[in-house]
Amino acid sequence: MEPRIIFLVPRLHVKRVKTVLEQHDLLDRKTKIAAVAADEEQGQPRDSRMALFTTINPTQSEIQDMFLDDERKSTLTGDLALDDLKEEIDIILQNSESTGATTTRNPFTAAIIEALNKLPPSLLEVIHISHADLINEAPTTYSIYKPMLLLPPNAFDSPPWKTLFSAHGANHQDLQPLWTTIASSMNVTHIAINAGIPLSKAQPTTTKPQEVENILRSPLNLTPLHGAFHPLPTPQTLTSPTPSDLSSTLWVSTSQNGIVQVWAPLYTMFSRGNIREKTRLLTLPSVTAAVTQGAEEEQGCTAVDLYAGIGYFSFSYRRAGVAKVLCWELNPWSVEGLRRGAERNRWKTAIFHDAASSSPSAVVSTLRELDEEGVDFAVFQQSNEFAAPVVRALREGGVVPRVRHVNLGFLPSSRGAWRTAVRVVDAEVGGWVHVHENVGVGEIEGRAGEVVEAMQGFLDEWDGELGRRDGGRRRVVWEHTERIKTYAPGVWHVVFDVRVEGWRDVEG
Known part of the structure; x- marks a missing residue:
């Protein structure tokens, strides 16, 4: 029997997942839903879970390794609008030699078992915890961003692990053999526990702390467990890192769609769930049309990314054939990550770090000189509120x-x-x-209308400033809404594709 992709689901969520698989015609109706039987060395499952067999075909590499990486799991749950359950669902392959029981082959579980066996028995005996207790409650999901192993926020929230860390501390020297063995087994040098990116952060004042927007989208709460992650974030390193800070911190990477992205996990975020939109941009008809028209005009075309980050979407535009990408990003760590990522992909960047070098006239002069070398990305470390005059100057200057x-x-x-x-x-x-x-599931259509209405007002305002209103009226038109992933129960991360007409559309 060929290996099959199987969803291991807590009983509480079986009905929902089964319904979703049925709606997408992905449920194997010939195989009954059954309780999971675990490997003997792993003890019993962490809870009572059921195996839902699917008709989803694994890739050849997955068949060869009998393992699905975490990025594939995230993509599958995202495509099925099950993002909110991705930490509770395991997605595995059935061993081709097994018949009824489902056997997991999870490298991290094997690493945990090996590591626990190297701890002194007395370490656990004094707190009345056994290896089996810890193995049964060990995390099964993880991500590897070379050279770091990243565990989910709730990785060690179960009582046995809390007791262990309460007694010894996750970073205590007695537990270093645990992390050293896991790192060696997983072929990494660093281990950390992930945390959500907070939308706000505490801002000290003379009276009491106040919450302010985390506009740089810094991780803030990532917990290092193994390896040197220095320098640790401070107000100074977050906003004004020195060259030494940038060179001495840990940088990690991953590849999606053959595009490498690089970031510093202590200072910048990475959302693997955005791969759906990154992939869409590579073959989006409107992108292809712009690239084709630019080639016909023998000048190419430009994309502007007003929230560039480490190049999440900017890189997809360039790979799709867009000639130039202009990026605005406030976080200096993201700017450095974009630069490093572009270099890994053999693209060239021009970085403008300060207001003086980012003035329209200075940018035109600098890029005109550099363009002989073929600059792919011009990156501006400043607020995107300054983007319009810079772009206009670059266009008028023919750059x-x-x-x-x-x-x-x-x-x-x-x-x-x-x-x-x-x-x-x-x-x-x-x-x-x-x-x-981010939009409530019942508000998506209404929000699309809001976007179009607001942008139409801004377009009318702009055409009035340009003195072109007498020639007609350019329109803003909604074309498509793409649902990327669930952000929270009942809330979707969506992308509204909006077409802004040009004067050629109006005049002829």
Whole structure:
């Protein structure tokens, strides 16, 4: 029997997952849902879970290794709108030699078993915990971003592990053999526990701490367990890192769609769930059309990313054939990650770190000199509120081709950049704005209308400033809504594809 992809689901969620698989015609109706039987060396499952057999075909590499990596698991749960259960569902392959029982082959579980066997028995005896207790409650999901093993936020929330860490501390010297063995087994040098990216952070004042927006989207709560992660974040290193800070910290990487991305996990976020949108951009008809038209005009086209991060979406535009990508990003660590990632992909960047070097005239002069070397990305470490005059100067100076696409990849809302987006799209031939928003499931259609209405107002305002209103009226048109992933129960991360007409559409 060929290996099959199986969802291991807590009884509480079986009905929901079964319904979703049925709706997508992915449930193997010939195989009954059954309780999971675990490997003998792993003890019993962490809870009572059921195996739902699917008709999803594994890749050849997955068949060969009998293992699905965490990125594939995240993609599957995202495609099925089960993101909120991704920490509770295991997705595995059935061993081709097994008949009824399902056998998991999880490298991290094997590493945990090996590591626990190397701990002195007395270490656990004094707190009345056995190896089996810890193995039964060990995490089964993880991500590897070379050279780091990243565990989910709830990895060690179960009572046995809490007792162990309460007695010794996760970073206590007595537990170092545990992490050293796991690191060796998983072929990594660093281990950490992940945490969600907080939307706000405490800001000390003379009276009491206040919550302010975490505008840099810094991780803040990542917990290092093994390896040197220095320098640890401080207000100084977060906003104004020195060259020494940038060179001495841990940088990790991953590859999606053959594109390498690099980031410093203590200082910048990475969302693997965005792979759906990254992949879409590579073959999006509007991107392909802009690239084709640019080639016909023998000048190419430009994309503007107003929330570039480490190049999440910027890199997809370049790989899709966009000639130039102009990026705005406040976080200096993200700017450095974008630079390193571009270098790994053999792309060239020009970085503008301060206001003086980012003035329109200075940018035009610098890029004109550098363009002989073929700059792929111009990256501005400044607020995107300054983007419009820079883009206009670059266009008027003939330094970059027409701007055909603008990306607004900021959550929970990119509303603050809608006016700028409309102003940087090429006024003659028009283009597209891709608006990322977190929206309640019942509010998606209404939000699309809000985006169009607001942008139409900004477009009318802009055309009035340009003195072109007498020639007609350019329109903002909704084209498509893409559901990327569930952000929280009942809330979707969506992208609204909006077309901004050019004067050619109006005049002829």
